[in-house]
Amino acid sequence: xRIDIVTLFPALVEPALAESVIGRARARGLVDIRVVxxxxxxxxxxxxxxxxxxxxxxxxxLKPEPLFAxxxxxxxxxxxxxxxxxxxxxxxxQMAWELASAKHVLLLAGRYxxxxxxxxxxxxxxxxxxxxxxLTGGELPALVVTDTVVRLLPGVLGCPGGAERESFxxxxxxxPQYTRPEEFRGARVPxxxxxxxxxxxxxxxxxxxxxxxxxxRPDLLERADLTEDERRLVDGFKRGEKPE
Ligand code: SAM
Numbered sequence: 633x634r635i636d637i638v639t640l641f642p643a644l645v646e647p648a649l650a651e652s653v654i655g656r657a658r659a660r661g662l663v664d665i666r667v668v669x670x671x672x673x674x675x676x677x678x679x680x681x682x683x684x685x686x687x688x689x690x691x692x693x694l695k696p697e698p699l700f701a702x703x704x705x706x707x708x709x710x711x712x713x714x715x716x717x718x719x720x721x722x723x724x725x726q727m728a729w730e731l732a733s734a735k736h737v738l739l740l741a742g743r744y745x746x747x748x749x750x751x752x753x754x755x756x757x758x759x760x761x762x763x764x765x766x767l768t769g770g771e772l773p774a775l776v777v778t779d780t781v782v783r784l785l786p787g788v789l790g791c792p793g794g795a796e797r798e799s800f801x802x803x804x805x806x807x808p809q810y811t812r813p814e815e816f817r818g819a820r821v822p823x824x825x826x827x828x829x830x831x832x833x834x835x836x837x838x839x840x841x842x843x844x845x846x847x848x849r850p851d852l853l854e855r856a857d858l859t860e861d862e863r864r865l866v867d868g869f870k871r872g873e874k875p876e
Contacts (some may be wrong), residue, residue: 633666633734637774638702640681641743642667654779656787665778670694673701680737682744690727691745699740699751710735713756714777716742716770720759721841723777725800727760731777739777741770795827803856805849807840839875842866 637645644666649655657663674681675697682692703713713735721727731737740747740756752759762773782788784795799806810821824836842862845852846869853866869875 633667633732634708634736634783635781636666636668636706636736636738637741637771637772637778638668638670638671638738639769639771640743641741641769641771642669644769644857645741645775648775649778653788654782655828658781660787661781662785662787668702668706670702671751673705674698684747689724693745694742694747694751696750696755696869699747700755703738703740705740705757706757708736711738712736712758713740715740715747715752715756715759716773716777717747717752717759718761718764718766720761723760723762723773723780724765727778728777728780728784729866731781737771737777737781739774741774758858800852802841803852804841805839805852806847807844808875814832829839836876838862839865843869843875846870 639645647656649665649667654663654665656732670681671679674695681695681698683695685691707713711729715736716739740751760773762776762779767773788796795801797806806820810825814821814826822836824832829835842853842858842865845856846866858866859863865875
């Protein structure tokens with residue numbers, strides 16, 4: 633898979649892609665990530681990429697020409713072109729799975745007060761927001777999307793199948809995890825996890841995942857695929873019952 637990140641600040645993006653899981657995936661050729669300087673596609677002596685907004689208002693707006701030139705130069709027939717935009721579709725794990733099956737994703741990082749609207753109207757396939765807040769630029773959102781997608785690619789994570797068991801994959805949040813020591817400052821690891829009874833452990837994990845999801849993200853439960861018994865369990869949580 634290839635991911636291009638088009639930005640005015642490559643130096644902000646590169647270091648995050650050089651380390652740990654993503655850095656190793658790049659080094660092993662599991663993903664081809666290219667950080668592209670938008671200024672290279674701007675014309676004129678000063679390679680200007682922004683201008684004042686028509687109609688007044690503060691700040692600057694990214695001009696359309698450099699973004700069109702960059703996308704037209706980089707785009708392959710399979711490319712999905714995505715603008716980072718707080719007004720876009722909310723980025724989810726589901727979207728990450730979809731993007732992970734694409735051959736080529738082109739991420740455009742906006743800056744200043746945003747991007748000339750003709751980019752949204754005529755150039756991109758999608759606009760994606762990473763949450764209901766406004767950052768100074770699209771670099772962090774592009775990194776969030778890249779990181780989330782790359783760790784789903786075959787061979788990237790050390791533990792095969794690990795991503796399928798994580799939060800959101802099955803519509804629930806992940807159950808609690810513990811490692812050594814068995815006792816820390818008086819708090820013991822739940823006995824079931826030390827029991828070696830795998831069926832019991834799986835049941836405990838499922839109930840805990842339901843409980844955590846109900847407490848932190850009840851909205852997820854409305855869409856989750858639950859059995860009748862599990863729905864009854866959730867009704868119990870609503871009445872104040874706690875898992876074992
Ligand atoms: N004036 C814009 C608005 O109110 O929607 C915000 C512009 S923001 C300061 C500059 C750039 O940062 C945006 O063009 C976008 O690329 C990026 N950005 C900021 N917040 C974002 C978010 N939550 N998700 C995705 N991109 C974001």
